[in-house]
Amino acid sequence: MSTASNGKRPTLADVAARAGVSTALVSIVMRGVKGAGDATRERVLKAAQEIGYRPDARARLLRSHRSQLLGVQFSLEQAFHSDLVEGVYAAAEPAGYQVVLSAVAASRGEQRAVDALLADRCEALILFGPQAPAARLAELAEQLPVVSVARRLRPSTSRVGVVRTADDEGVRSAVEHLVALGHREIVHIDGGKAPGASDRRRGYRTAMNRHGLADHVRVLPGGLTEEHGAAAARTLLDTHPRPSAVVAFNDRCAVGLLDVFLRSGIAVPDEISVVGFDDSHLARMAHVNLTTVAQDIPRLSESAVGHVIARLEGKPVDEKETVVAPRLVVRGTTAAPR
Amino acid sequence: MSTASNGKRPTLADVAARAGVSTALVSIVMRGVKGAGDATRERVLKAAQEIGYRPDARARLLRSHRSQLLGVQFSLEQAFHSDLVEGVYAAAEPAGYQVVLSAVAASRGEQRAVDALLADRCEALILFGPQAPAARLAELAEQLPVVSVARRLRPSTSRVGVVRTADDEGVRSAVEHLVALGHREIVHIDGGKAPGASDRRRGYRTAMNRHGLADHVRVLPGGLTEEHGAAAARTLLDTHPRPSAVVAFNDRCAVGLLDVFLRSGIAVPDEISVVGFDDSHLARMAHVNLTTVAQDIPRLSESAVGHVIARLEGKPVDEKETVVAPRLVVRGTTAAPR
DNA sequence: AGCCGTGGCTAGAACGTTGTAGGGCCTGGG
DNA sequence: CCCAGGCCCTACAACGTTCTAGCCACGGCT
Numbered sequence: 068m069s070t071a072s073n074g075k076r077p078t079l080a081d082v083a084a085r086a087g088v089s090t091a092l093v094s095i096v097m098r099g100v101k102g103a104g105d106a107t108r109e110r111v112l113k114a115a116q117e118i119g120y121r122p123d124a125r126a127r128l129l130r131s132h133r134s135q136l137l138g139v140q141f142s143l144e145q146a147f148h149s150d151l152v153e154g155v156y157a158a159a160e161p162a163g164y165q166v167v168l169s170a171v172a173a174s175r176g177e178q179r180a181v182d183a184l185l186a187d188r189c190e191a192l193i194l195f196g197p198q199a200p201a202a203r204l205a206e207l208a209e210q211l212p213v214v215s216v217a218r219r220l221r222p223s224t225s226r227v228g229v230v231r232t233a234d235d236e237g238v239r240s241a242v243e244h245l246v247a248l249g250h251r252e253i254v255h256i257d258g259g260k261a262p263g264a265s266d267r268r269r270g271y272r273t274a275m276n277r278h279g280l281a282d283h284v285r286v287l288p289g290g291l292t293e294e295h296g297a298a299a300a301r302t303l304l305d306t307h308p309r310p311s312a313v314v315a316f317n318d319r320c321a322v323g324l325l326d327v328f329l330r331s332g333i334a335v336p337d338e339i340s341v342v343g344f345d346d347s348h349l350a351r352m353a354h355v356n357l358t359t360v361a362q363d364i365p366r367l368s369e370s371a372v373g374h375v376i377a378r379l380e381g382k383p384v385d386e387k388e389t390v391v392a393p394r395l396v397v398r399g400t401t402a403a404p405r
Numbered sequence: 406m407s408t409a410s411n412g413k414r415p416t417l418a419d420v421a422a423r424a425g426v427s428t429a430l431v432s433i434v435m436r437g438v439k440g441a442g443d444a445t446r447e448r449v450l451k452a453a454q455e456i457g458y459r460p461d462a463r464a465r466l467l468r469s470h471r472s473q474l475l476g477v478q479f480s481l482e483q484a485f486h487s488d489l490v491e492g493v494y495a496a497a498e499p500a501g502y503q504v505v506l507s508a509v510a511a512s513r514g515e516q517r518a519v520d521a522l523l524a525d526r527c528e529a530l531i532l533f534g535p536q537a538p539a540a541r542l543a544e545l546a547e548q549l550p551v552v553s554v555a556r557r558l559r560p561s562t563s564r565v566g567v568v569r570t571a572d573d574e575g576v577r578s579a580v581e582h583l584v585a586l587g588h589r590e591i592v593h594i595d596g597g598k599a600p601g602a603s604d605r606r607r608g609y610r611t612a613m614n615r616h617g618l619a620d621h622v623r624v625l626p627g628g629l630t631e632e633h634g635a636a637a638a639r640t641l642l643d644t645h646p647r648p649s650a651v652v653a654f655n656d657r658c659a660v661g662l663l664d665v666f667l668r669s670g671i672a673v674p675d676e677i678s679v680v681g682f683d684d685s686h687l688a689r690m691a692h693v694n695l696t697t698v699a700q701d702i703p704r705l706s707e708s709a710v711g712h713v714i715a716r717l718e719g720k721p722v723d724e725k726e727t728v729v730a731p732r733l734v735v736r737g738t739t740a741a742p743r
Numbered sequence: 744a745g746c747c748g749t750g751g752c753t754a755g756a757a758c759g760t761t762g763t764a765g766g767g768c769c770t771g772g773g
Numbered sequence: 774c775c776c777a778g779g780c781c782c783t784a785c786a787a788c789g790t791t792c793t794a795g796c797c798a799c800g801g802c803t
């Protein structure tokens with residue numbers, strides 16, 4: 068329905084010419100602010116429509132001092148991040164902020180991702196599971212509000228905000244669930260140096276100690292993927308006595324465990340119980356049916372957005388660290404030991 | 406390491422003042438083009454470094470006519486899209502183009518996503534599995550190069566480029582694999598009106614006919630998720646005689662089938678064979694171990710990027726439709742019928 | 744000696760918007 | 774009759790870049 072374009076994209080001036088008014092007036096009309104008569108307003112709108120005019124966000128932001136842009140760095144490989152991003156959109160737009168996405172991928176490191184966001188004039192940064200050194204994050208936070216989601220940082224050492232799940236508490240509730248079922252030989256497959264991993268390890272140790280199982284504490288190196296879980300499972304198979312329950316770093320790791328157990332003819336949960344972390348789609352799949360610790364994703368992204376917006380608008384920032392409670396979801400991979 | 410900022414972000418002019426040169430020269434140095442002496446170049450770079458200057462991408466694009474921006478619309482819910490996006494980054498950056506991401510989410514429809522990309526001055530659009538009416542896409546394609554990935558459109562009816570997997574061929578190879586194993590009662594669980602679904606249905610019918618199995622053609626309504634697959638499986642259970650093999654619309658659907666079969670004590674592949682589509686992470690997971698049709702993701706995204714760049718640079722566009730061959734990956738869910 | 748080319752630099756005008764200051768015109772009150 | 778105060782509207786200057794001219798000094802040709 069657009070008129071024959073002269074090859075260039077229509078500008079305010081084009082609309083102005085067609086409607087016989089000044090560009091300033093067109094700007095006023097396009098923004099919907101007051102300052103134009105009804106008749107003219109309609110005429111301008113019609114002209115804009117006819118030539119297919121669209122405001123140029125870049126020029127617009129260049130002029131206005133605020134950009135109202137929130138930069139989000141996320142990883143394409145982590146399904147969890149997709150869910151968080153969805154939450155960010157939902158929280159940011161009603162507050163009048165736009166979201167700029169910048170993905171971390173194999174061919175594109177965090178540095179690149181953040182640089183792109185800064186070059187784009189984002190007013191604040193929301194980083195999902197950033198791996199960059201704390202010093203680098205601190206440096207960034209000197210320039211603009213920054214919040215790290217899911218990666219814990221020593222509080223008060225820098226201005227970086229932190230939003231995270233209470234990882235330790237999550238694992239603790241998993242262990243407590245197993246203990247209540249009667250388990251004593253409970254192993255933890257950890258996540259190495261992944262965000263949250265050390266907290267989960269600590270939660271495991273604390274819970275074991277608290278139940279007088281200090282002698283049974285056993286942490287095996289794991290990781291974030293099915294392969295890591297599978298490797299850990301193979302190690303477990305050679306262990307005597309074999310533990311009666313395993314708390315894995317995350318769902319993918321847990322699925323790796325399940326797989327090896329299944330193939331080795333070890334019944335879950337009859338012979339061994341398995342707990343994951345995340346409550347990903349994977350866990351919910353009926354034939355996986357994994358008992359797991361769910362993170363409160365909407366709350367996490369909402370808190371992250373809330374934090375940076377509060378900083379931007381000079382409101383008192385309640386706390387520099389927001390800890391969101393996880394929730395144990397009991398499904399079919401845990402049962403009393405034989 | 407940045408100097409005490411006066412609250413505003415440093416600009417070319419700030420660097421220029423500090424280095425005692427003109428803004429134009431700083432611009433030249435920052436872009437690394439020729440036109441500056443070595444000594445001055447170094448001095449400018451040092452000044453920029455000291456005050457923490459970063460070019461403003463928006464101002465930069467405003468001035469230059471080309472924006473070198475490729476807009477990508479993708480869905481956060483489809484893991485498949487994440488993989489494609491990764492491929493787009495890999496293909497676009499070496500060619501000198503930047504990627505702008507715009508996600509479709511529950512709270513953010515395609516219209517919003519595309520509007521954001523256009524407002525951002527993208528020169529071309531890459532749409533993953535767009536659901537918008539063909540007419541709307543055609544309209545867009547009048548304004549700038551547009552390519553639809555994974556959604557087929559009637560060719561030559563509009564300027565929209567199409568990059569897709571040969572869905573029909575993929576399903577055909579799946580059926581042929583099953584026929585070669587000795588199956589005759591092969592059912593297809595379809596994807597309704599999802600992108601690619603009708604081609605897959607057609608591929609199934611063609612292959613069945615070609616092997617003289619026209620009488621055994623049977624298509625059950627399915628969908629894209631595990632739930633759809635599970636529902637279809639329950640329908641199948643009530644069927645007599647029960648088919649010996651199922652070709653599902655995609656992996657998630659196939660996993661739903663597997664789940665119900667597993668719970669109902671129907672052995673896969675002994676009693677029934679299952680084939681998926683996509684070769685997602687899901688399929689590769691050892692304990693799912695799904696025979697499936699793999700899409701060539703790197704090639705898909707590379708073709709999409711190549712297509713729009715060719716259009717942008719006025720090169721002859723080889724074809725309006727690029728069809729990428731799929732590849733059958735035989736794993737553990739298919740075997741000869743009993 | 745005159746001329747041209749070249750390397751290093753700068754002034755100033757774009758790019759498409761929004762904000763500020765103000766200019767007409769009308770209306771109503773003194 | 775004059776002025777204050779609204780309304781509509783416009784001119785012009787930003788915003789941070791890049792691009793086009795063009796200036797100057799120097800050196801190598803004819």
